[in-house]
Amino acid sequence: MRGTASPSSGRAPQRLAHPLLGRQPGIDARERLLGLHDGVPEPDEGIAQYREAVRYAPGDPAILMDLGVALMVAGRLDESSDVLREALAAAPESAAGHAALGAVLGRRGEHQAAVGALREAVRLDPAAAEPRVNLGTALMKLGRWDEAEAELTAASRIDPENASVHKNLGAVVARRGDLARAATHFEEALRLEPGDAGTLANLERVRRLLAAEPD
Numbered sequence: 001m002r003g004t005a006s007p008s009s010g011r012a013p014q015r016l017a018h019p020l021l022g023r024q025p026g027i028d029a030r031e032r033l034l035g036l037h038d039g040v041p042e043p044d045e046g047i048a049q050y051r052e053a054v055r056y057a058p059g060d061p062a063i064l065m066d067l068g069v070a071l072m073v074a075g076r077l078d079e080s081s082d083v084l085r086e087a088l089a090a091a092p093e094s095a096a097g098h099a100a101l102g103a104v105l106g107r108r109g110e111h112q113a114a115v116g117a118l119r120e121a122v123r124l125d126p127a128a129a130e131p132r133v134n135l136g137t138a139l140m141k142l143g144r145w146d147e148a149e150a151e152l153t154a155a156s157r158i159d160p161e162n163a164s165v166h167k168n169l170g171a172v173v174a175r176r177g178d179l180a181r182a183a184t185h186f187e188e189a190l191r192l193e194p195g196d197a198g199t200l201a202n203l204e205r206v207r208r209l210l211a212a213e214p215d
Contacts, residue, residue, distance in 0.1 A: 046070045061091035065100065072104050080104045095125035102131065106138050114138040122151075129159035136168055148172055163192035167199055174206055179213075182206050 050067035057063055064087035071080035084101040091097060102117035118135035125131070132155035139148035149172045156165045170185035186203035190196060 044074060047074060047076075059086075059090055061087045061094065061097070064090070065094070065097050068097075068104070069100055072100065072107070077104050077108050081108070093124060095121045095128065095131070098124065099128070099131040099134070102138070103134050106134055106141075111138045111141040115142070127158060129155045129162055129165070132158070133162060133164050133168070136165075136172075140168065140172065145172055145175060161192060163189045163196070163199075166192070167196075167202075170199075170202060170206075174202070179206050179210050183210065 047067065047070045050063060050070055053063045054060065054067060064083055068080045068084035068087060071077075071083060081101065081104050084097060084104060088094060088097045088101065098117045098121035102114045102121060105111075105114035105117060115135060115138045118131050118138060121128070121131035122135060132151045136148045136152035136155065139145075139151060149169065152165055152169045152172065155162065156169065159165065166185040166189035170182045170189065173185065174182035183203060183206045186199050186206060189199045190203065193199065
């Protein structure tokens with residue numbers, strides 16, 4: 001049985017076993033925390049377990065990142081930001097870490113800071129769609145519409161089945177007056193997420209404006 005050596009043994013203490021240190025490859029932290037796999041804790045329970053895992057493996061960036069995401073899912077954004085920054089101090093080239101921090105900052109309304117974190121995530125992993133979606137959203141909040149459209153268009157090429165991409169692109173091009181293209185994006189978003197109330201309202205609004213345009 002593994003344990004901690006006595007102070008008089010002259011040997012360095014061994015790391016104690018912990019169930020969360022035996023990680024399941026290929027399962028995203030967010031999925032584990034949301035209970036999409038058997039035997040996975042709910043978010044609040046997951047936070048406690050990840051904190052315990054950190055106690056057994058202090059400074060482990062992967063566990064810190066999972067804890068940061070768990071805190072974000074639970075809405076504990078200040079704590080999440082602190083933990084994710086700690087993870088990034090240990091693993092500064094982690095695209096997932098920068099993406100998670102950017103998502104947290106965006107939820108806190110710190111859109112300029114979110115843009116910085118998400119641009120770093122995109123630099124480190126240009127093939128990932130979700131950081132670009134969040135980056136586009138942050139740029140929209142800042143009124144940087146051309147930059148937002150560029151990022152969202154890039155995300156749509158990577159993941160054309162992402163409803164959030166089409167919702168946001170619809171909003172961007174509608175603001176520019178391209179109502180027909182906006183309607184196409186909202187229709188695609190509804191195909192991917194049928195019945196979404198916000199998208200339905202936006203599509204109806206755009207269709208009314210199109211119908212009022214002179215022939």
